[in-house]
Amino acid sequence: MSILKSREMILTGAIVVLVILIATRFPAFVAPSNLAAVFNDTSPLILLAIGQMIVILTKCIDLSVAANLALTGMVCAMINVAAPGTPVVVILIVAIALGALLGMFNGVLVWKLDIPPIVVTLGTMTIYRGIIFLISDGKWVNSHEMSGAFKAFPRAVLLGLPMLSWIAIILTIVFFVIMTRTTLGRAFYAVGGNPHAAVYTGIDVGKTQFWAFTFSGALAGLVGYLWVSRYAVAYVDIALGFELDVVAACVIGGIAISGGIGSIGGAVLGALFLGVIKNALPVINVSPFWQMAISGSAIIIAIAVNTRAGRTKGRIILKKAEAAQ
Amino acid sequence: MQSLHQSDGPALRLDRITKTFPGVKALDNVQLGLYPGQVTALVGENGAGKSTLVKILTGIYQPDGGAIYVGDTEVNFPTAQDAAAHGITAIHQETVLFDDLTVAENIFLGHAPKTKWGLIDTRTQTRKAAEILRGIGAEIDPQARLRDLGIASKHLVAISRALSIDAQVVIMDEPTASLSHKEIHELYELVDKLKAQGKAILFISHKFDEIFRIADRYTVFRDGQFVADGLISEISEGELVQMMVGRSVDQVFPKREPLLGTEVLQVVGYDHPTEFEGINFTLHRGEILGFYGLVGAGRSEFMQSLFGITKPSKGVTKIDEQITVIRSPAAAVEAGIVYVPEDRGLQGAIRPMPIFQNVSLASLKRTSKDGFIRLAEEFALAREYTQRLDLRAASLDTPVGNLSGGNQQKVVIAKWLATKPKVIILDEPTKGIDIGSKAAVHDFMAELAAQGLAVIMVSSEIPEVLGMSDRVIVMREGKIVAEVSGDDMTPETLVRHAAGIAEA
Known part of the structure; x- marks a missing residue:
């Protein structure tokens, strides 16, 4: 527990140092309005990282999140075009439900057919992208085709923050409660920490993984609508490759790829770290190629740090070592 | 000295071998002789020290005392390669082979014949593999992929691999555990062939019918000590059982007055x-x-x-x-009903999870309502059962992985007792x-x-x-x-x- 806490502290410290470094070159970056904009911009990544974290906790991985997002986003946009009067609440429900359904499809394949998650989601990633092409004929849904209310929702400002940011904040809290205070949350940790022990304790490993994929899918679906309405465009390739950023955010946030270790705080901080880098580097005139190299280095450094922290320190046999502890 | 009679002496002899592990004397002054062209059965209960002995013979463990002789020369095996170099090889219960390599590659992995350029001489390898397979009467294509063979054939490949290093001493550790009756019969024939070739064989088995079918000699261990040895023809099953279980039960068990x-x-x-x-x-x-x-x-x-x-x-x-x-x-x-499985490391505790969460894991129904965990009740439950088991840890927040093995076991037992089984x-x-x-x-x-x-x-x-x-x-x-x-x-x-x- 103390290791996890300190890991989150290290990450928070790293983000603060990063922001200060950027501020020395470009003071306007730390203006509250700009920091709020960075947070808002990172909100989709935060939401997806929370879903991905749950999946990774159970020793799985969900590579289909970005494709799920794009497909759900396209469906929402097409509903809006077909029936511009559809209330945003209905669109939100459709987005979450469709996303969850796509996640459940992954989950069922992993649970009932025992296919490795990386293979399942690699497959569905392509399938979901393909479906977008089929339903849209490869055409774009552009800003002028979308209704005003459809586009306004994520931007609507409440108490100084846009709706998109509020959704990220509220769902962070909701999932924090789920992960720390519910039996299902506990099951996610148990399944990843030691699947064999989980079985003997009466936890159904496959079913728990199914629910992890469902959560990840539902979040991806929600982000699908938010993404499409925020950028006011939907097409086959939106958020292409974004699943890698999501996994990276989790890894930076200290979620163990081998399962069982991680926290909501870690996932959110990992996403914020990447968000700050992505937003700051263009501002201080770093070329896009360097940006990629820097993001990549951050991931490798994070993994190296996690691995060191996780390494066992050997058994305590000496009496003095025991006393020192 | 008496080189004329060397063939009558043991091919391999262990003298006063001792091996101690922390808290346990696994082998205490044991002796064993393996003779060319004869099968020696090593008999003993679980914990008698048979596996430790095999590991010493194959260079995996080093004895703390005593000597090993090959012929008349004293030897020691710092590594597994050294044991192999002295012509000692073991065929284990679970054979260690590679499914996606060919039979010949499996047989010669690690000591393949080389060409003068340092590359593997595939042709020689295949030819030699075929010779060895023929030598033990196995009709297996050396170029077949191991995956395509049945279990019995895989066993023959494992034996061929053992013979490929020109072994004089072959150790068979419960070789029949996973074989069918027919396959066991084929194994007997193979053992007879190895005997005819003058190999000294150490045969470890729990099955008395096997021992009396193929062994020429026996050696009995009990609780890490040598009990007796001799010729199989001079002993009965009953006597062997008697020696194996002995009379001594030095362990003290709690006295109970069972109240059914x-x-x-x-x-x-x-x-x-x-x-x-x-x-x-x-x-x-x-x-x-x-x-x-x-x-x-x-x-x-x-x-x-x-x-x-x-x-x-x-x-x-x-x-x-x-x-x-x-x-x-x-x-x-x-x-x-609760079940505490055999392999606790694998199936017991959730190591990254804190102690209190491990203890309550199987009782979450009781410490939660509508899927929400009541932390106070969960903690109380964990405290109650860890105290009952006298588990000392700085904090119930400590991940179980940080505890000693004995304490991890207590956590697992606490988890099960908490379910009130x-x-x-x-x-x-x-x-x-x-x-x-x-x-x-x-x-x-x-x-x-x-x-x-x-x-x-x-x-x-x-x-x-x-x-x-x-x-x-x-x-x-x-x-x-x-x-x-x-x-x-x-x-x-x-x-x-x-x-x-x-x-x-």
Whole structure:
């Protein structure tokens, strides 16, 4: 527990140092309005990282999140075009439900057919992208085709923050409660920490993984609508490759790829770290190629740090070592 | 010196070999001789030191004292390669082979013939592999992929691999454990061929029919000590059993006055298509029921199906005389049956999780409402059971992975007790732990029974089974072959029934 806490502290410290470094070159970056904009911009990544974290906790991985997002986003946009009067609440429900359904499809394949998650989601990633092409004929849904209310929702400002940011904040809290205070949350940790022990304790490993994929899918679906309405465009390739950023955010946030270790705080901080880098580097005139190299280095450094922290320190046999502890 | 008579002396001789592990003397001044062209059977109960001996012979462990002689020269084996270089090779219970390589590649992996350029000489390799296979009468294509062979053929490849280093001493560690009757018969013929080639063979087995079929000599170990050796032709099965189990049970077991309560569990007619059949027994409150048998007799398999992990094709479970259907481990825990599996490292604790979460994991139904965990109740539960087991840790927040092995085990036991079970199944509860911890587990088991819990103990250690159980069920080849209690509970009866030896 103390290791996890300190890991989150290290990450928070790293983000603060990063922001200060950027501020020395470009003071306007730390203006509250700009920091709020960075947070808002990172909100989709935060939401997806929370879903991905749950999946990774159970020793799985969900590579289909970005494709799920794009497909759900396209469906929402097409509903809006077909029936511009559809209330945003209905669109939100459709987005979450469709996303969850796509996640459940992954989950069922992993649970009932025992296919490795990386293979399942690699497959569905392509399938979901393909479906977008089929339903849209490869055409774009552009800003002028979308209704005003459809586009306004994520931007609507409440108490100084846009709706998109509020959704990220509220769902962070909701999932924090789920992960720390519910039996299902506990099951996610148990399944990843030691699947064999989980079985003997009466936890159904496959079913728990199914629910992890469902959560990840539902979040991806929600982000699908938010993404499409925020950028006011939907097409086959939106958020292409974004699943890698999501996994990276989790890894930076200290979620163990081998399962069982991680926290909501870690996932959110990992996403914020990447968000700050992505937003700051263009501002201080770093070329896009360097940006990629820097993001990549951050991931490798994070993994190296996690691995060191996780390494066992050997058994305590000496009496003095025991006393020192 | 007397080189003329060298062929009559042992090819390999161990003299006063001692090996100590922390807390345990695994081998204490043992001796063993292996003779060219003869099969020596090494006989002993679990824990007699047979595996340690094999590891010393193959260079995996170093002895603390004593000497090993090959012919007349003293040798030592710092590494496995050194043992191989002296012509000693072992065929293990689970053969270590590579499914995606060819037969010839498997045979020569690590010592393949090379061309003058340093590359593997495939042609020579295939030719030599074919020679070796022919030598043992195996009709296997050296270029076949191992994956395409049956288990018996794989065994022959493993044996060929052992012979490819020109071994003079072949160790076979329970080679028949996974073979069918026909395959075992073929193995016997192979052993006869190896004998004819003058190899010295060490044959480790629990099965007396095998020992009397193929061995020329025997050596008996008990509790890490040499007991006797001699010619098989001069001894009877009964005498061998006698020497193997001995009379000494130095371990002290807690004294109990079993107070049998009402019947809590009744198992009727459990069948499984491949693992066990016709399992019937009853269990009472306050009773410790031992399940004895050789490894692979189907005890764990049956217990797992009783616990709802695998599904029997037929069978009824009655708990407190109520028919109870158990389709999943969750249902078993609900019904009051818990199962503490054999390999606790793999199947026990969730290592990254804090102690309190591990303890409450199987009782979350009680410490939660509508899926939400009540942390105060969860903590109280964890505190209660860790205190009962005298678990000392700085904080219940500590991840279990940071605890010592003994404390991890306490966490697992606390987890199960917290479910308030009626029946607790302990599978090999003291396997691989030191004597002090064993005594603690035994005391604890006695305490559980005294509190009215019904305990099923699966164990392969005779002293433990006899010392702890009120009644013992013996299983062999998936069936219950005997149920003994009272004065009938002797080492001889258990071994006889488990090994399938007729009454002497």
